[in-house]
Amino acid sequence: MSVQTDVSLNSIHIRSAQKWQQLALGLLCMASISSPQYVWTLLTKPFLERLDVHLPLLQVTFSLLIIFQTFLSPLQGKLIDRFGARRLIGFGTLFTGASWMGAAYSHSLWSLYMLYGVVGGIGTGIVYIGIVGQVVRWFPAQRGFAAGMVAAGYGMGAIVTTLPISVSLSHYGLTSTLLIFGVGFAALGGLASRGLRDAPSVSSVISHQACVERHYASSQMLKQPLFWLLFFMMACMSTSGLMVTSQLASFAADVGVGQVLIWGMAALPLAMSLDRLTNGLTRPLFGWVSDRIGRENTMFVAFILEAGAMSLWLTFRHDPLLFILLSGVVFLGWGEIFSLFPATLTDTFGSQHAASNYGWLYMSQGVGSILGGPLAALLYQASHGWVPVFSLAIGLDILTALLAIAVLKPWRQRFISR
Known part of the structure; x- marks a missing residue:
């Protein structure tokens, strides 16, 4: 009996070490695909000069x-579940690197669309969905924290590359920069993906208070109204956050604080730097909190925090220091959706099809991306002020917080117990 106990404890220790290794590799893979989205703004001016087109067409x-x-x-997640994470995520990182290498030689708008936009989008999507699916399987008792960590890796990975890419563009030009970093992204992500392993199979998936004994395939999950409630809530939060954050520069300029110096630095870039930090920090932070107090309770706290921060941000918008600090709090209350929702989804519908299931839920982020920026711009143009924009965003936050605590929580408890 003692020998069996020692073997069991040793197995648990090895598995624990493996899951942290898998998390570290996932972070590297996420970091290797973050620059195409977050560093794009540095590439617009060189591409405008090369292609001689207007900015809206380039965007x-x-x-x-x-x-x-x-x-x-959804398709990417299904392929990952079908053919395995290591192989597909490896392809995804190579696609992302290849998109930059191909864009280096793009001298027409259509080739840039195809290489940077289509190939790059496919590559980053495969890796993002695949890595989130990986870690929620490896960390059944810490899903919120693990999903938040890799989401933070995607959100904050570009912090490491932004300055080097900026310096490289000024010294070596667009073609060399895209080639050098494209090769680097492919190499980093490709090597990290080689170490990915499938998580041990589990008979049940641990959540905060209950175990799920059934693993839903996507076709089964999509028939559940509970999934569509989660989809609606994540779409609301994505739209709310992007309504305001996408208009940050315009908002700062209109209220007259964008170029005011705070601690020797203009308020707008200082606010953007703080925002990027808090947007990354909030994902593992609130994910960790949700592992302890429950997903819906954490959603309520985080979403109300964003609503309150937005209200104060609008009220004190003419104060440069408060503008900076409150913008950071707004992002602190928004970025956690990328840890709370995938963890809640897997808790509810099981881990066996985690990648493909999250692929369907992640489409809600696309809905928010399409609605958020244009909706804010239309409201601002119609009203010539920021109060309607903030009011709608705050209303969406409060609505989603109330849905989490009053509808999602009891509904999900009944669903799991049944």
Whole structure:
């Protein structure tokens, strides 16, 4: 009996070490695909000079990247579940690197659309969905924290590359920069993906208070109204956050604080730097909290936090220091959707089809990307003020917080117990 106990404890220790290794590899894979989205703004001016086109036409490239990253995610998740994470995620990282290498030699708008937008979107989508699916399987008792960590890796990975890419563009030009970093992304992501392993199979999936004994395939999950409630809630939060964050520069300029110096730095770039930090920090932070107090309770706290921060942000918008600090709190209350919703989904519908199931839910982020920015711009143009924009965003936050605590929580408890 003692020998069996020692063997069992040793197996548990090995498995525990493996899951942290898998998390680290997932972070590297996420970091290797973050720059196409977050560093695009540095590439717009060089591409405008090369292609001699207007900015709206060039920005279609970025839209294509987001569309193919989000709206193909159900198919990408299904392929990952079918052929295995290591192989597909490896292909995804190579696609992402190849999109930059191909874009280096793009001298027409259509080739840039296809290479940077379509190929890059497919690559980043495969890796994002695949890595989230991996970690929620490896961390059944810490899903919120694990999903938040890799989501933070995607959100904050570009912090490491932004300055080097900026310096490289000024010294070596667009072609060399895209080639060098494209090769680097493919190499980093490809090597990290080689170490990915399938999580041990489990007979049940641990959540905060209950175990799910059934693993739903996507076709079964899509028939459940509970899934569509989650989809609606995530779409609301995505739309709310992007309504305000996408208009940050315009908002700062209109209220007259964008170029005011705070601690020797203009308020707008300082706010953007703080926002990127808090947007990354909130994902593992609130994910960790949700592992302890429950998903819906954490949603209520986080979404009300964003609503309150937005209200104060609008009220004190003419104060440069408060503008910076409150913008950071707004992002702190928004970015956690990328840890709370995948963890809640897997808790509810099981881990066996985690990648393909999250692919369907992740489409709600695409809905928010399409609605958020244009909706805010239309409201601002119609009203010539920011109060209607913030009011709608705050209303969506409060609605989603109430749905989480009053509808989702009891509904999900009944669903799991049944």
